[in-house]
Amino acid sequence: MTLGADIMNDGLGSVLADKRKKVISKYGIDVSTLPTKEELDERTRVEALKKVKLQKQEAWSTWNLYPAHQKIQFDFSKWKPDMQEDSSNAKELGKKAYLLAKRMKNETLNVLFVGAPGTGKTSLALAIAKELGKHTLFISTAELAALFDTDLKNSPDVKQKLKNVENAMIGIDVLIIDDLGTEGSMRFKNFGVTEKMQHLMYRVANGRFNFEKNKVARTTLITTNNSDDELN
Template sequence: MKTTQGMFSEAFIDRVAKEHGVDQQHLLSKDEIERQTVKMAQQAIARKRIKVFAAMSVWPGGNIPLHFQFSSWQVDKQDNHELAKSLGKQAYQLAIRMEKTSLNVIMSGDKGTGKTSLALAIMDYLSDKGQSGMFVSTAELASLIGQQYELSDVKARLTDIERAMTEVDVLILDDFGTEGGMKQDIKPVRRDMQTLMYRVANARVDFEMNTPRRSTIITTNNSVSELKTMYNDKLISRLVPKPTSQQLAFLNMKDVRGI
């Protein structure tokens, strides 16, 4: 190659390749470069999507995000180590299944027993696999629904939240049922909350295949019969899974929050 023609000599190319550790005998083909470029673009889109949906989460209290990984699950915090270990294993196995198949999962039991932690661990695991996740405290959501009639910005935010809830890959409905009152005084949830939740539940079901279109994880202190007292049966049937493998019962476990 002639440098006078604006091109580099082979000797120059060889020297630069050697300095930068480039193996010219194993350069990528044009097709492989295109495939890798497309893959990188898809990964960038997935990362952006994950951030967008995470930002739409409705966190409890001071709207401070919560995080938890399976590696942080400590079975020795519970008196029944075997049960705690079994619940952690069951949640992990569900996370693996949810990589390829959308599932509904319910975690029920007393407060402070680790339901939210394992739900977050599943979402964290799937986020690493490229799935978007969104956390919604149903008590906070109910509060926003009540505020929308006085605050226009809240109404606009609710529109965005509902859309995100219908489209996100993994939706956590945390403390589901709290919005229906205390166990001693359970009553039907307000109609506008019921309507919103019903629209979300419908959007997350593939009615042609009769399977979840996207994964939903419920954590609750209530029984299914109590949830049916608060919500329409059709809504509960769309959210609560029937297979026992997708039901995690945190029974006879102690509150480990320490507060």
């Protein structure tokens, strides 16, 4: 049976080779410019990886928690120092953030953005994430706290959403936690919301750290309006 299969394959190969010659001749194709089988396989592999990456990002993006549920995007081309009160300082900050993003393409780091409201912390965090070109998740702590404020016992859908959000926060390549500390000053019906948030942040922090190698496993970008004392 093996011999018969070989004969059939040889016969089929001859037919295909003949047809290939006819097509090349008919259309005047320059065979020297045709990709090799290896090149075609590599193209297929790259395209497949792109598709998987896109599908994965679409799956992750389901769990973004944007302020007021409005998607926000930003990149370095949109950074306008003249729009800031201290334009020279803003220009320097933009440059530092850009250089930091370049560095983070080869080094996994956590970054904390501290400053008054409106100074561009969130914008620069988004710009760095965009520059890295990795799967990114945006979490507004106010929106996250609002989910915790729900009556979870009678809201199984919200409870499941919180689990999904937490899993995404742990597994995503780049996590942006926006306005950390804001939730601590907000009023909620369930007084345990802050404690629950602390427990979640603790689990997320642990999940994003490689204890075996004692280093950061995945990038986390955190923005806050609070001082060190206020955060404590």
